[in-house]
Amino acid sequence: MALPSAALLPGLLLVADALALVLLVPLVPVLVPLGVVGLWLEAALRLPVLAVATWLLLPRRPSGATAAAVTVAATPAAFGTFRHLLGPPGAGPGLLVTASPTWLGVTHAAVALALLAWAAPPAPGGVPKTSGDVPKAPGTILRVLALTWEERNVLGGAFVCLVLAAIGETLGPYATGKVLDAIRNGDGLTAGAVGMVAAAGAASVLFSGCRGGLFILLKARLHQRLSLRLFSHLVRQDLDFFQRTPAAELSAQFSMEVPRVCMAAPSGANLLFRSLGMALVVGAFMFVLAPGLALLALLELPLGIAIHRIESARKQALQRSMLEASARTASGVQESVAAIETIRIFSAEEEEEKQHSCNLAKELRLKEQMNLELAFFTLVQRVLQLTIRVLVLFRSHQQLRDGYITPGVLVSFLLYQDTVGSHVQVLLYGFNEFLTKAAAGWKIWEYLDREATGDVGGVQKPPELQGHVTFQEVTFTYPGNPEQPVLKDVTFEVRSGEVTALAGSNGSGKSTAVALLERLRDPGSGKVLLDGIPLPEYEHQYLHRKVVLVEQDPILFSGTIRENILLGLEHCKESELQEAATAAGAMEFIQGLERGWDTEVGEHGEHLAAGERRRVALARALLRRPAVLILDEALDDGDEGAAQCWLRTGLAQTVLVVSHRPRVLDAADHLVVLERGAVVETGTPAKLREHCGAYSRLLLGGGRTGGPEASSMGSEKGAASGRE
Known part of the structure; x- marks a missing residue:
């Protein structure tokens, strides 16, 4: 509690307790014959008056007011009980109402000191407490206990x-x-x-x-x-x-x-x-x-808890200051090293040394303070243990001599x-x-x-899919930038048995459309249909077995080439595996490796070149014979005819190509051109070339088909992505 509250509360309790004792004077003849029971009855009768008094501090009533009232009420009764049990024979308990007024003052002075000591001290250097963890602690403890109960x-x-x-x-x-x-x-x-x-x-x-x-x-x-x-x-x-x-x-x-x-x-x-x-x-x-010796020996328990509580509060406060001082020292060193040229130019070495020395001195003072306080509390605990042991020995000697x-x-x-x-x-x-x-x-x-926002509760699992994809007036915005839609009322089709290409400049929305088709995200409005059924209605695992994406820089997992191609498949024939690898153009380089199919690819496929990783990923996709195969910049110049071959051999039913390469785009059956998140042109490559619209501007921006600029654009991209 704060210091003003801790100082005001004991004074208010003292006045309320004096009033309560005046009211209890008529009950003295009834309480005295009851002995120890009378002491605790007196405490119980004083407690309501003390509790009511604490509410007079509203709205500044401190959080420990109730505990303070209980402590004030119970302290005289506890002292009287121990005096009766541990004192000399014939020593009876005495009521507070019949005792000297000095006892009332001593009781409240002790409680006031206890309240001030028990209050958590402020951190040295004014480091504020972190309030974020306080409300979470009880809940996390209950969660740990619930986990353990399992x-x-x-x-x-x-x-x-x-x-x-x-x-x-x-x-x-x-x-x-x-x-x-x-x-x-x-x-x-x-x-x-x-x-x-x-x-x-x-x-x-x-x-x-x-x-x-x-x-x-x-x-x-x-x-x-x-x-x-x-x-x-x-x-x-x-x-x-x-x-x-x-x-x-x-x-x-x-x-x-x-x-x-x-x-x-x-x-x-x-x-x-x-x-x-x-x-x-x-x-x-x-x-x-x-029994008497046990009560005396067990006095160490509450006193030890109180000492440990004060020590823990001090230690936490000093540790927070230590963390701040260490961070300040480390930050100063990092800043000086980063700006060493500026320091050298202005001959500021001595100033930086003095500043670093000052930071180290503050850190050293805090360490010394921590060690001194640790030594002090250790000494207090040892003195407490020794005192209790001496008292027990002294009292046990008396009981041993008297034959108890x-x-x-x-x-x-x-x-x-x-x-x-x-x-x-x-x-x-x-x-x-x-x-x-x-x-x-x-x-x-x-x-x-945290609940996932994506809905994966679909149940549709048709035995066969044609692979016909339809975007119906799809609009999408990213949560971090809701004012700027990435796709605006996009409508187009990807027909079964054809190669459809998405074309557009960077930022036109191609990758977002692919993410929606893979259902990595859901559209804000509109629908994405597969064979006339909205994607959310398909069962999650079924959908991702039928709609497969291969990216320009695909991810491979630690393991062998065989394990990466077979990823997620339980049963597969060796002939099917080799057919997929051959169609992806991976068989030649796999056979050239020393260990062949059992070659370790390393973490993220780091043991393979970029082009080899892409071939392995293509083989992994073709082995699944997807209904929709999405190729996001996964085809190089020279691969433009591969997609048509995969359709003819049945390794894929529908292919959607995202590419910037003119030769790959021209090999598609159908083109969809995006500009600033909207569909601006659709049709065959030849028709769009004749139209001299957005597709033609896109080719002119990157070079003409077959011309030097286009060839340069394709070769540079291929070199960047396939460099050994």
């Missing part, structure tokens, strides 16, 4: 082993104490006593190992489940998502964030459940052995105290680590909550 069988087995290991670890000190008492009484060692100690140790070791192994298995299964779920969800997103999201960011989710999230629950459950279970079981045994406990009970108790202390430390640090790792995955859940 592996409840493994988690349940690990939890059973955890309980059995805790029982074995707990019985060890208890059996040791019994053995010591037996020796003291002159009974001597017995096989049963030694066997009990050995059995407890063996059970602890055995079930601890099983517990650890099951939690490792749980981590692996969660990693597999979450990685598969995230990947399956991402590959179904629309293209705009991948264009807006860097690939490095998505890769980092799989390589860094998924392992961290999947480690949170197993490691957290392993540490927290074990430590919490052990602390509860050992604490119960301590209460059974010596035996030496064996004392040894067992001290062993339990060491055990519960270590588990409390694990709880303090393990819980914070669990929250940090669980909250780190908020981006993963954000991706999983």
Whole structure:
């Protein structure tokens, strides 16, 4: 909470508490005979007055006001209870209403200091807190717990082993104490006593190992489940998502964030459940052995939590400042190196050295402050542990002298105290680590909550397709630029059994039309029909087996040439594979390779030349015998007759060619010319040449067919795309 609220709230609570005590004076004769119960009744009666008082701070009521009221009400009752249980014999609890006014002032002063200490301190250097992660943390933790619950069988087995290991670890000190008492009484060692100690140790070791192994298995299964779920969800997103999201960011989710999230629950459950279970079981045994000593020893728990909370808040604040200082230093170095010529020209080396020295000094001061505060809080924790241990020893000496406990009970108790202390430390640090790792995955859940905008719910799967494509008044705009449509009322046909070419200058909308036909995007208005059926009505996988695209620079996957051509096909004859490779012009270079079909293409096909990658991609497309084959700048000069050959041999039923090469365009049966997103001409190449319209201007802009300029345009493009 903010400092003004933290300073105003204690004063208001003090006034309200004084008023409540005045009202409770008539009830003193009723509460005093009740002892400890009367103390807590007094606290319960004071609490409503304190709670109502906090609402007077509206609209500036701090978030911790209710907790402050409860703390003020419960502190005197808790002190009186501990004084009654741990104090000298005959020391009874005293009501706050009958105590000296000094006690009221001391109570509220302690609470005020606690509120100020508990409030998160501002970061050194005025670094603001990042509020973005705060609302996400609880939701991400619940999502991690829900994911872990899906592996409840493994988690349940690990939890059973955890309980059995805790029982074995707990019985060890208890059996040791019994053995010591037996020796003291002159009974001597017995096989049963030694066997009990050995059995407890063996059970602890055995079930601890099983517990650890099951939690490792749980981590692996969660990693597999979450990685598969995230990947399956991402590959179904629309293209705009991948264009807006860097690939490095998505890769980092799989390589860094998924392992961290999947480690949170197993490691957290392993540490927290074990430590919490052990602390509860050992604490119960301590209460059974010596209730008074147990209350005194367990005072370390709330005090340790408070110290750890303050230390954690300070550490987070300093870490934010450290990150800012390190970033400032690195930025200064990068800027100086980039502008070294300017620095040299103006002889500014000394100024840059001073600035860098200043940045390093700030970073060093923060590091020193972090180390000093770490040493200070470590010292406070050690002093607290030592103080509690001295008090326990002093009190146990009194009870041992008075005959309330035996030496064996004392040894067992001290062993339990060491055990519960270590588990409390694990709880303090393990819980914070669990929250940090669980909250780190908020981006993963954000991706999983994102719905894909593309509709892939079609069901049409006709046994045969003719490959007749129709664009009906199609208009499309990209989401990032809705004011400028890329296609405007585009209408044309791609007839079955023909080669249709899309022509146009760069930016005319050719690639967008191909994306709509591949259904990588959906039109804003109008329809794209295949054999008279709108594309969204076709089943997703069926459509992409029947409409196949080959690009100028196609993507190949790591593996062999054979595996890339067979991609996605389960059954294929060797004769069909060779026929497709021969038709694509890939057979000659494949046979010339040392390993032939089993040649590794490398990542993205980097072991092959651009032209060879294109031949492999053509073979991959022809092997599927598509209803519609789309060639986006995938044909070179000299390949213009290939498309007609594929139609005659039945390797494709319809071919749509996108090209800038005049020879390829002239070989088409039908031409569709686009300009600025609109269809301006359609017809045969010869007819459009005679018309002397947009197609003729396009050829003149890039060179005449067969002329020097056209030849140069084609050869340069081919050299750029097919260079070895």
